[in-house]
Amino acid sequence: MKVTIDPSTVEILRTMMTEQGKDAIRIKHAGPGCGGISVAIIADEQRENDEVVEDQGIKIVADKSISFFFKNAVISHTNGIYGPILKLK
Template sequence: MIYISDKAKQKVDALRAEGTLASDYFLRVSVVGGGCSGLSYKLDFDNETKPKDQVFEDKGIKVVTDLKSFLYLCNTTLEFSEGINGKGFYFNNPNAARTCACGDSFAV
């Protein structure tokens, strides 16, 4: 499962309310190579699923990931922070053995 924090849900709902996202769009989360720790998160809005996608829903938000990325993302929570030190969307990943200082990449 991939989880959504209350603040992340509020931000996604706000983006939809602004009219920037159609109601059929969902969050696509993936892991790609790169970053100072070796792996990086990728977060997009998408409206097309692929045959081997893993589909979850938490707090009314649909989250989709490819099978390979799910191996790294199992039990991860998508968070949102704002303000002077805010990061925007970020991931709280219990599978990460280490992360970089900026929090954009990780290693397992």
């Protein structure tokens, strides 16, 4: 797994982790999608079966059963009507 964080998204992720009392950002399987799996990006804790990388001081985790999908992926965001929308590109 190779995942980095867009510099403009770092503070959003840190705030999310602090507010929820979590120590990592999880890339989570959210169902099938047209071009592969759909994912959600949430604040969470590291688990036993996770692959772990770190970027800009933030721990990024994903279950080993899906982590192989994420090669040269970047966590970024867009600003939506209700706040930032996290995405993986």
